[in-house]
Amino acid sequence: MTADIKKQLELLKRGTIEIFNEVELAEKLTESAGANKPLRIKLGLDPTSPDIHLGHTVVLRKMRQFQDLGHKAVLIIGDYTARIGDPTGQNTTRPMLTSEQIEKNAKTYLEQAGKILDTSAHKLEVRHNSEWFEKLTLMEMIQIAAKKTVAQMLQRDSFKLRLENDIDVYTHEFLYPLMQGYDSVVIKSDVELGGTDQTFNNLVGRDIQRGYGQKPQVVITMPILVGLDGKEKMSKSKGNYIGVTDQPNDMFGKIMSISDDMMENYFTLLTDFAGEKIAELVNPNKTHPKEAKILLGKTIVAQFYGDQAAQLAAAEFDNIFAKGQLPDEMPEIKLTAEPVMASKLLMSCGLVPSGSEAKRMVKQGGVSVNGSKISDPNEQITPKDGMVIQVGKRKFAKIKIK
Numbered sequence: 001m002t003a004d005i006k007k008q009l010e011l012l013k014r015g016t017i018e019i020f021n022e023v024e025l026a027e028k029l030t031e032s033a034g035a036n037k038p039l040r041i042k043l044g045l046d047p048t049s050p051d052i053h054l055g056h057t058v059v060l061r062k063m064r065q066f067q068d069l070g071h072k073a074v075l076i077i078g079d080y081t082a083r084i085g086d087p088t089g090q091n092t093t094r095p096m097l098t099s100e101q102i103e104k105n106a107k108t109y110l111e112q113a114g115k116i117l118d119t120s121a122h123k124l125e126v127r128h129n130s131e132w133f134e135k136l137t138l139m140e141m142i143q144i145a146a147k148k149t150v151a152q153m154l155q156r157d158s159f160k161l162r163l164e165n166d167i168d169v170y171t172h173e174f175l176y177p178l179m180q181g182y183d184s185v186v187i188k189s190d191v192e193l194g195g196t197d198q199t200f201n202n203l204v205g206r207d208i209q210r211g212y213g214q215k216p217q218v219v220i221t222m223p224i225l226v227g228l229d230g231k232e233k234m235s236k237s238k239g240n241y242i243g244v245t246d247q248p249n250d251m252f253g254k255i256m257s258i259s260d261d262m263m264e265n266y267f268t269l270l271t272d273f274a275g276e277k278i279a280e281l282v283n284p285n286k287t288h289p290k291e292a293k294i295l296l297g298k299t300i301v302a303q304f305y306g307d308q309a310a311q312l313a314a315a316e317f318d319n320i321f322a323k324g325q326l327p328d329e330m331p332e333i334k335l336t337a338e339p340v341m342a343s344k345l346l347m348s349c350g351l352v353p354s355g356s357e358a359k360r361m362v363k364q365g366g367v368s369v370n371g372s373k374i375s376d377p378n379e380q381i382t383p384k385d386g387m388v389i390q391v392g393k394r395k396f397a398k399i400k401i402k
Helices: 003-013 022-035 054-068 099-113 138-145 157-164 171-187 196-211 248-256 260-270 275-281 289-305 307-322 342-348 355-363
Strands: 018-020 040-045 072-077 124-128 191-195 218-222 332-335 367-369 388-391 395-401
Touching (some): 018 022, 040 054, 054 072, 171 196, 342 355, 355 367
Parallel strands (some): 072 124, 191 218
């Protein structure tokens, strides 16, 4: 193994959980360099929701590393497999999505993934797996299914758990990992990336490729990014996420809200800092936690919006939280000067998604009007010009009377 291949391996191993297997990856990198032929790096995304959050970018950043080493990213939009629903990590059958829902979500995925990936034509290939699955015959599907046994499919943890608890596993759910594996055959994948929750699916891809006479792909699994609650994986459904389309101030503020012991996870998975530097940053004896967190926030915001936006977001955060000032800019909401219940006022200002959330925030003491907290969600408030409504630590609105 040459020094250059060793250096590439060290970079690609950073932040990973497991590589199946490292020897094969070294061989593929060596063969690629010798033949001057880039490897094809596969990542499948099922458009089951319209937004990508920082948890998704962990794998996208690894894909970008491969691109920077000269390899080609193959991003598969699972517009067909999303109709089945990946049972990964689910203790129930996931609902099937309509074609309209899938198409709408898929449109946003490419734009958001492009914030991380090099979208040059020679560096990125985008495919929709409906291209081949809509043409597949029943006999061809049976041939794919013949590559794996029922016993092998039942090794999947989520299937075993459901069967042990007398929860139904439907036959169509067996098809998902088989179809994901067939994606690898079609695009001739050399390496497939995924989170640890995708390990079973990606390893099935190796078996399916062997069944079609292809050299099996290397599988690289990445850790799951912890959400803002510090307990569960980042997820929109759990409300503990930072979206890649969040505005700079919101993104920075959310990062500043994470606990100190989460910083190592975020620095490792979301930045390019060397391991030695990260160890220094998360050591309170060498770097003050607030200083480290500010650097983390600036670094992540800069990835999506540039250095200037990151500096402004940090300054805005300091003004609001350290100096107790109001933000320089906030949404201006036009209302009439008619008395309205506090909970309805919050909804009219777009500061909460629902009336129940408005009531919850008021009762928890998270709402203030012109700096004074309110405690009764039914309290009548008369909007006035310039009135400032604040919800939580980061949401503000200024009233403009019609």
